[in-house]
Amino acid sequence: MLFDGQPYSYARLREEAGRFAGSLQTWGLRPADRVALFLENSPTFVAAYLGIYLAGGIVVLVNTQYRQVELRHLLNDAEVRLCVTDPPRYAELARLIQELPSLEAVIIVGEEGPTVRVETDLRRREMPLFAEYRWERFLAEGNQALFRVPSGEAVALIGYTSGTTGRSKGAMLTHANLAANAWAVTTAWRWTADDRLLLTLPLFHAHGLGVGTHGTIWTGATADLRRRFEASEVYDTLLEGQTTMFFGVPTMYTRLLVEAAKRDRRPPPIRLYVSGSAPLSAQTFADFEKAFGQRILERYGMTETLMNTTNPYDGERRPGTVGMPFPGQEARIVDLQTRLPIEDEREGEIQVRGPHVFKGYWRNPEATAAAFDQDGWFNTGDVGWRSVDGYYTISGRARELIITGGYNVYPREVEEVLLTHPDVSEAAVLGLPDPDFGERVVAAIVRRPEAKPGSPSPEDLVALCRDQLASYKKPRQIFFVESLPRNALGKIQKHLLREDLGRT
Numbered sequence: 270m271l272f273d274g275q276p277y278s279y280a281r282l283r284e285e286a287g288r289f290a291g292s293l294q295t296w297g298l299r300p301a302d303r304v305a306l307f308l309e310n311s312p313t314f315v316a317a318y319l320g321i322y323l324a325g326g327i328v329v330l331v332n333t334q335y336r337q338v339e340l341r342h343l344l345n346d347a348e349v350r351l352c353v354t355d356p357p358r359y360a361e362l363a364r365l366i367q368e369l370p371s372l373e374a375v376i377i378v379g380e381e382g383p384t385v386r387v388e389t390d391l392r393r394r395e396m397p398l399f400a401e402y403r404w405e406r407f408l409a410e411g412n413q414a415l416f417r418v419p420s421g422e423a424v425a426l427i428g429y430t431s432g433t434t435g436r437s438k439g440a441m442l443t444h445a446n447l448a449a450n451a452w453a454v455t456t457a458w459r460w461t462a463d464d465r466l467l468l469t470l471p472l473f474h475a476h477g478l479g480v481g482t483h484g485t486i487w488t489g490a491t492a493d494l495r496r497r498f499e500a501s502e503v504y505d506t507l508l509e510g511q512t513t514m515f516f517g518v519p520t521m522y523t524r525l526l527v528e529a530a531k532r533d534r535r536p537p538p539i540r541l542y543v544s545g546s547a548p549l550s551a552q553t554f555a556d557f558e559k560a561f562g563q564r565i566l567e568r569y570g571m572t573e574t575l576m577n578t579t580n581p582y583d584g585e586r587r588p589g590t591v592g593m594p595f596p597g598q599e600a601r602i603v604d605l606q607t608r609l610p611i612e613d614e615r616e617g618e619i620q621v622r623g624p625h626v627f628k629g630y631w632r633n634p635e636a637t638a639a640a641f642d643q644d645g646w647f648n649t650g651d652v653g654w655r656s657v658d659g660y661y662t663i664s665g666r667a668r669e670l671i672i673t674g675g676y677n678v679y680p681r682e683v684e685e686v687l688l689t690h691p692d693v694s695e696a697a698v699l700g701l702p703d704p705d706f707g708e709r710v711v712a713a714i715v716r717r718p719e720a721k722p723g724s725p726s727p728e729d730l731v732a733l734c735r736d737q738l739a740s741y742k743k744p745r746q747i748f749f750v751e752s753l754p755r756n757a758l759g760k761i762q763k764h765l766l767r768e769d770l771g772r773t
């Protein structure tokens with residue numbers, strides 16, 4: 270890896286991951302215990318990640334923007350014993366430390382000490398065993414000789430996703446799933462040790478981790494790792510001419526186009542630009558080709574399956590489509606009602622099958638059973654069709670989901686937070702088209718008749734969401750309405766609401 274202008278070698282990665290694994294075992298980590306990663310991108314993130322595997326633990330990925338509602342749910346649902354975090358994230362965690370009974374210790378990465386508030390909260394906690402360690406000190410305790418390579422069938426990580434009820438579910442991916450996908454992706458995209466990937470995606474999601482990081486390690490390539498995406502910085506790096514690949518969500522490509530419009534120099538061609546996590550519009554594809562002289566390769570994935578389909582590396586990269594299944598994997602379209610396969614060009618639900626498909630939802634056999642059919646096909650919840658020459662197009666979603674800048678937002682989760690405001694009687698959250706984020710989160714609110722005039726204000730509701738949820742989930746517009754459109758069964762008709770709000 271390259272990070273902050275410094276090289277971080279494979280030898281060092283192996284050494285740090287091995288020492289962390291040894292320390293975890295000395296600490297008392299048992300096989301399949303859950304360890305959360307709640308920290309920014311850095312080589313230490315990757316070392317901790319691999320160290321957990323070598324110690325036989327299961328990784329729980331936590332978005333760095335998560336706040337009270339998400340943290341409470343994830344850490345308790347996965348019964349996390351240990352959390353690797355950094356000072357700003359630790360301050361957020363400490364706010365609810367009393368409500369995390371399974372959490373026994375945190376390991377803090379980074380320079381600054383924890384805040385005073387953290388210490389006060391910890392003292393109040395009635396759990397004498399709770400411990401705080403510094404990363405370096407924790408590593409010093411380890412006996413490297415203890416680690417072993419995990420079995421393929423063991424669960425490697427839990428990625429939280431798909432919360433139709435407002436509570437996200439943990440998707441369990443095995444080491445074999447991760448390996449199968451790393452092989453498929455690196456084969457399809459001709460990834461080699463000579464590649465240098467500019468990696469600005471967050472490592473806590475399947476895109477940055479399962480594609481960017483795994484592919485790099487699988488091939489022994491280089492990752493130029495950044496804390497976050499910044500269009501001007503990415504553009505400058507591309508101009509330097511060392512990068513061979515860039516992976517991004519569509520918002521990153523639209524921001525790179527805005528950046529290109531300000532510049533008088535074009536970056537030299539690189540081997541591969543890949544887009545995924547959200548639909549790349551045909552317009553962005555065409556604009557990018559015009560400005561950068563290259564056709565973006567669009568692919569389609571999910572937390573539960575990692576990568577499913579890809580446009581061809583050599584053949585036609587067709588805008589608006591997500592290509593075909595990766596090598597060794599299958600996909601098909603089934604009728605939404607009968608669940609039987611249907612002919613090409615007709616719309617239905619996309620199903621996938623193969624060694625990349627996850628083992629099931631963590632401690633949720635009902636959701637797991639509902640996700641698969643009897644022949645082992647996984648219901649993606651994405652609606653689409655296949656062309657006669659085999660290209661898949663995603664045309665919609667069978668589940669209620671907003672994708673904003675590549676992050677998923679489940680309306681129910683935001684609605685539940687809005688409804689905790691005493692002056693809110695009803696809330697409906699949905700996505701409207703947005704030029705930067707693809708979709709933006711908006712809310713329609715019915716105030717209580719007895720509420721003080723003007724209460725709640727839009728600012729009150731945004732502040733409430735920001736306190737409880739990741740900031741990208743907050744509504745960017747709030748509409749106050751007299752009532753919500755409902756059908757005869759009382760269900761909110763979001764398509765009518767979307768039409769109405771889209772007009773205002």
Ligand code: MCA
Binds near residue numbers: 498545571575675740
């Ligand atoms: C940040 N904000 C957002 C988003 N990101 N709001 C809506 N949608 C977003 N995606 C909020 C911030 O909290 C902040 O709010 C305000 O917007 C301004 O932030 P800004 O600086 O513009 O954002 P940024 O930090 O530049 O982030 C934009 C981003 C980022 C770089 C596009 O969202 C990103 O890295 N997205 C990638 C997500 C990803 O990796 N998805 C993969 C999922 P405030 O100031 O009010 O706090 S894996 C997946 O989907 C499958 C497996 C697949 O196929 O890949």
Ligand code: AMP
Binds near residue numbers: 431545591651
């Ligand atoms: P996640 O649950 O975060 O893994 O998000 C996965 C979802 O992102 C998929 O089910 C799709 O709805 C969406 N997605 C990923 N890649 C694409 C793409 N290239 N085009 C459209 N939607 C995509």
